[in-house]
Amino acid sequence: MLFKNTVRFGLAALMAVSGSAQEEAIAPEDSAVVKLTSDTFHDFIKEHPLVLAEFFAPWCGHCKTLAPEYVKAADELESKDIPLVQIDCTVNQELCQAQGIPGYPSLKVFKNGNADAAGEYQGGRDAKAIVSYMLKQSEPAVQVIEDEKAFKEILAKNLDSTLVVDGSVPDFNETFYEVADLLRDENTFIQHGKDGKLAIYLPGESEPIVYDGEDFDAETISKWVAVQAFPYFGDVNGDTYQSYMSSKIPLAYFFYTSPEEREEYESHFVDLAKKYRGKVNFAGLDASKFGRHAENLNQKQQFPLFAIHDTIKDLKYGLPQLAEEEFASLEEPLALAAKDITEFVENFLEGKVDPIVKSEDIPEVQEEHVFKLVGKNHEAIVRDSEKDVLVEYYAPWCGHCKRLAPIYESMAEFVHGSEELKDKVLIAKIDATANDVPSVEIQGFPVLYLWPAGEKSEPIQFEGPRTAEAFLAFIKKSGTNGADGVAIYEEYLVELEKKRQEEEEQKAKQAEEDAAIAEEEDAQLAQDEL
Ligand SMILES: *[C@@H]1O[C@H](CO)[C@@H](O)[C@H](O)[C@H]1NC(C)=O
Numbered sequence: 001m002l003f004k005n006t007v008r009f010g011l012a013a014l015m016a017v018s019g020s021a022q023e024e025a026i027a028p029e030d031s032a033v034v035k036l037t038s039d040t041f042h043d044f045i046k047e048h049p050l051v052l053a054e055f056f057a058p059w060c061g062h063c064k065t066l067a068p069e070y071v072k073a074a075d076e077l078e079s080k081d082i083p084l085v086q087i088d089c090t091v092n093q094e095l096c097q098a099q100g101i102p103g104y105p106s107l108k109v110f111k112n113g114n115a116d117a118a119g120e121y122q123g124g125r126d127a128k129a130i131v132s133y134m135l136k137q138s139e140p141a142v143q144v145i146e147d148e149k150a151f152k153e154i155l156a157k158n159l160d161s162t163l164v165v166d167g168s169v170p171d172f173n174e175t176f177y178e179v180a181d182l183l184r185d186e187n188t189f190i191q192h193g194k195d196g197k198l199a200i201y202l203p204g205e206s207e208p209i210v211y212d213g214e215d216f217d218a219e220t221i222s223k224w225v226a227v228q229a230f231p232y233f234g235d236v237n238g239d240t241y242q243s244y245m246s247s248k249i250p251l252a253y254f255f256y257t258s259p260e261e262r263e264e265y266e267s268h269f270v271d272l273a274k275k276y277r278g279k280v281n282f283a284g285l286d287a288s289k290f291g292r293h294a295e296n297l298n299q300k301q302q303f304p305l306f307a308i309h310d311t312i313k314d315l316k317y318g319l320p321q322l323a324e325e326e327f328a329s330l331e332e333p334l335a336l337a338a339k340d341i342t343e344f345v346e347n348f349l350e351g352k353v354d355p356i357v358k359s360e361d362i363p364e365v366q367e368e369h370v371f372k373l374v375g376k377n378h379e380a381i382v383r384d385s386e387k388d389v390l391v392e393y394y395a396p397w398c399g400h401c402k403r404l405a406p407i408y409e410s411m412a413e414f415v416h417g418s419e420e421l422k423d424k425v426l427i428a429k430i431d432a433t434a435n436d437v438p439s440v441e442i443q444g445f446p447v448l449y450l451w452p453a454g455e456k457s458e459p460i461q462f463e464g465p466r467t468a469e470a471f472l473a474f475i476k477k478s479g480t481n482g483a484d485g486v487a488i489y490e491e492y493l494v495e496l497e498k499k500r501q502e503e504e505e506q507k508a509k510q511a512e513e514d515a516a517i518a519e520e521e522d523a524q525l526a527q528d529e530l
Contacts, residue, residue, distance in 0.1 A: 032077075038095040049112055050111055051109070052077075054070060058088065073134070109134075111181065141180035158204070161188045164189050164190070183225055198216075228277070233266055233273055235286070250311060251309050252281065252309075253283060253293075253305070253307050255294060257304060265336075268342075317354075360434050371426055371429070383457070388425050393429075393430055393446060394431060396433065407466065410468070414468070418485070424481040447461065
């Protein structure tokens with residue numbers, strides 16, 4: 001279902017280069033950066049064949065870091081007629097929503113005056129990278145190579161780019177250009193020859209993969225290129241991670257500890273990759289650099305390691321690992337059996353392997369009114385057929401979560417104590433940093449979802465002020481049971497207030513009595529002393 005961002009950023013975070021934040025995210029007035037608004041955006045895009053747009057928020061740290069580089073690149077590209085623009089999403093919310101901006105900054109490339117089909121900017125975030133990326137975008141997407149010798153030379157030297165070659169497929173020229181325009185970042189598109197075929201040459205391979213489908217529409221061909229363009233056994237690193245993640249194909253990792261070890265297993269993985277092309281991608285990962293990524297896959301750092309990440313369902317699978325002590329006392333380096341890997345991949349594809357779910361232990365007793373969920377029981381409980389379940393996904397370090405805690409707890413006390421509500425609604429929470437919750441998308445903390453009663457229900461995200469009243473109204477409106485806590489909550493508060501006052505009066509009375517007794521005792525004492 002939805003993809004969980006915390007995981008997607010896992011590897012990226014390990015490799016992130018932190019820059020020093022400067023003062024302002026917005027470009028200075030005298031720079032070449034053009035500031036657009038909801039009113040001016042569409043006309044501007046229509047009038048310019050190639051535009052790089054930054055969607056930002058003034059408070060965002062990464063936007064501040066990007067700003068001086070963005071300004072420099074804009075100055076340089078001005079003379080090439082490639083404008084760089086900025087849209088402040090805090091004042092142009094509708095536009096940013098329509099553009100589906102997931103976070104800040106978001107960089108998009110608009111082409112041919114089309115405001116509805118932007119491509120993600122996929123280059124680096126310094127001025128030089130931005131300039132070279134945008135210049136490449138302005139070049140023709142397809143190289144036409146007539147000469148046989150020139151083509152052979154390109155093939156021979158081709159060690160890092162996938163070549164997509166159109167050998168004059170009939171009635172295909174326009175589509176080929178369209179696909180090339182979409183996928184040019186990762187591949188090189190060439191027109192050469194007259195054999196009427198469409199072929200892909202992987203880096204270092206002289207044998208082409210020839211398209212044998214019947215449909216030559218842009219969507220089908222784009223998908224085919226995207227699947228075939230991965231090397232049989234490539235490497236996951238900062239440059240390639242994102243394309244593996246967005247390929248919508250499960251990724252099988254081989255964590256290796258040395259180039260020799262990688263080589264030892266390589267031919268086996270190439271065989272598997274050829275066999276399962278389009279079903280699983282296989283790639284190595286240098287454990288000496290990115291070993292910690294094992295933890296994102298719910299694995300211990302025991303290398304070599306083989307694990308599969310189903311990036312669509314965000315589920316993780318791995319070969320069984322050793323207990324810590326056992327691994328520590330190994331005398332020989334760990335080795336994986338080719339046969340075990342093959343078997344594991346087959347079982348994975350047949351749905352016969354259980355995912356490894358990160359989870360705290362299921363609590364033996366619930367200590368608060370809010371029901372504490374963990375990874376192991378999350379699915380079973382949120383898919384309760386009787387109750388609407390409201391779940392707060394939180395992180396222990398998150399300030400907004402801490403502020404919400406007392407409000408949420410007192411609401412849970414009310415709901416779970418109410419005859420009217422307790423069988424219809426469950427108020428729950430889960431520490432999303434310590435437990436896998438693959439079925440929801442978490443872009444920030446806290447996030448709340450209501451799981452309406454019923455096994456097949458889809459979660460609905462809560463958006464609004466985080467108050468008990470708003471939560472109760474949301475449960476009533478979006479839940480299956482229509483449990484109406486709103487009206488009785490008011491009565492409950494009045495009762496609560498009454499009780500509190502009574503208690504206070506009680507206390508005051510008690511204090512008075514105590515004081516009177518103390519006075520009497522003092523008087524008695526004084527008399528005794530006389
Ligand atoms: C293919 O399409 C491109 C872009 O529209 C055009 O420039 C080129 O001349 C066309 N080539 C052929 C052989 O029709």
